[in-house]
Amino acid sequence: MNSYAQEVVDRVKAKDPGQPEFLQAVAEVADSISLVVERHPEYRSAKIFERIIEPERVIMFRVPWMDDLGDVHINRGFRLEMNSAIGPYKGGLRFHPSVNLSILKFLAFEQVFKNSLTSLPIGGGKGGSDFDPKGKSDNEVMRFCQSFMNELFRHIGPNTDVPAGDIGVGGREIGYLFGQYKRLRNEFTGVLTGKGLNWGGSLIRPEATGYGAVYMAAEMLASRHETLADKTCLVSGSGNVAQYTAEKILQLGGKVLTLSDSNGFIYDEGGIDREKLNFVMNLKNVRRARIRDYADEYPDAIYTAFDSSMNYNPLWEIKADCAFPSATQNEINGVDAANLLKNGVYCVSEGANMPTSNEGVKLFVDAGILYCPGKAANAGGVAVSGLEMAQNSMRLPWTREEVDNRLYLIMKNIHQTCVDVAERFGTPGNYVNGANIGGFLKVADAMLDQGLV
Secondary structure (H helix, E strand, O other), X not given: OOHHHHHHHHXXXXXXXXXXHHHHHHHHHHHHHHHHHHXXXXXXXXXXXXXXXOOOEEEEEEEEEEOOOOOEEEEEEEEEEEEOOOOOEEEEEEEOOOOOHHHHHHHHHHHHHXXXXXXXXXXXXXXXXXXXXXXXXXXXXXXXXXXXXXXXXXXXXXXXXXXXXXXXXXXXXXXXXXXXXXHHHOOOOOXXXXXXXXXXXXXXXXXXXXXXXXXXXXXXXXXXXOOOOOOEEEEOOOOHHHHHHHHHHHHOOOEEOEEEOOOEEEEOOOOOOHHHHHHHHHHHHOOOOOOHHHHHHOOOOEEEEOOOOOOOOHHHHOOOOEEEOOOOOOOEOHHHHHHHHHOOOOXXXXXXXXXXXXXXXXXXXXXXXXXXXXXXXOOHHHHHHHHHHHHHHHOOOOOHHHHXXXXXXXXXXXXXXXXXXXXXXXXXXXXXXHHHHHHHHHHHHHHHHHOOO
């Protein structure tokens, strides 16, 4: 890390000492941006990167709700409006007990670069709550979502801030949130994305993040004259992103070996085929059960429970060609990254946000493997959210084929941007620098144009 990057990181560390995830995200990007400010001192003198680091607005609020037994609960709600230089704030809502200011700031910060890379006119934001929808009834989730929206509606709108889903916020939650917004504002507008197809949603939106991560892997492999056909793939997670990552891998001829949840993972040496994936989708989306049930249904698969005392995840020890971390932040540490490299993985496309620690990122980059960070690899989700906004504005739905084709072209363009920018700044093949700098330049130029705001 050079002196400029170190200065930026030290300043964040001093101002936000209790925000490790945010500091990690800033440190990873600062290293890349230092290459830019050396050539473009105007960005440094205008303190563009320092301004991107500071949110434009942080909203935190109380969310009281009542469970089915009549007991009152209090959760904390957030909306981080990070940067609006190129368009209205855009980013998901996460409902999970781990949600705090550090995690949402890192997610919103990453979202700025991710949204810029899509080439769509959308800024960066993120939000959510420490509410846990797991184990709650539909009525309890509805009451929480309505209470959450009772405050959030004041701060969002189709031309101001357009939230979407994230961990813990799927179609059910988006429906309850949208219904309450419509009730409060007395207007039917594209204020949320990830909506149901019958009321303004877009085809391919549920699949978009997973499909996009696989399209990115396919583009990276194509740069070495290879395809995903017959490649063995490790996928973590078993939610929306992981499910559709697995689906697209199968469509492109690859073989999926693993899926996981917070309790453990399954390893199916024979491969998770379409029938088995359908079982997982029913297991997770309908029954809302745990991935260990997969091993009961398919006895040839091996289930391994996670042991929190271990300093590595045994899922990443399995021999394979490609890895798609699709669960959560920091699921791959330095030990895991070393295990992946040792066991033959040479293509990593991140479906989750910042799933690899900075130590792991350095190992991947130094090894020269095909490694694409989440801000580029998982941009497909927000890209199709942007396409949903466009359809809402026109009051016209597009076909599945049209949306999927637009998604593919966006991911292809992001890949090309990463390749071209990395080469232009003297680090050919470094997708981390390509993504960070490629996302930064558009936002930075817009901020310079708009003055000191």
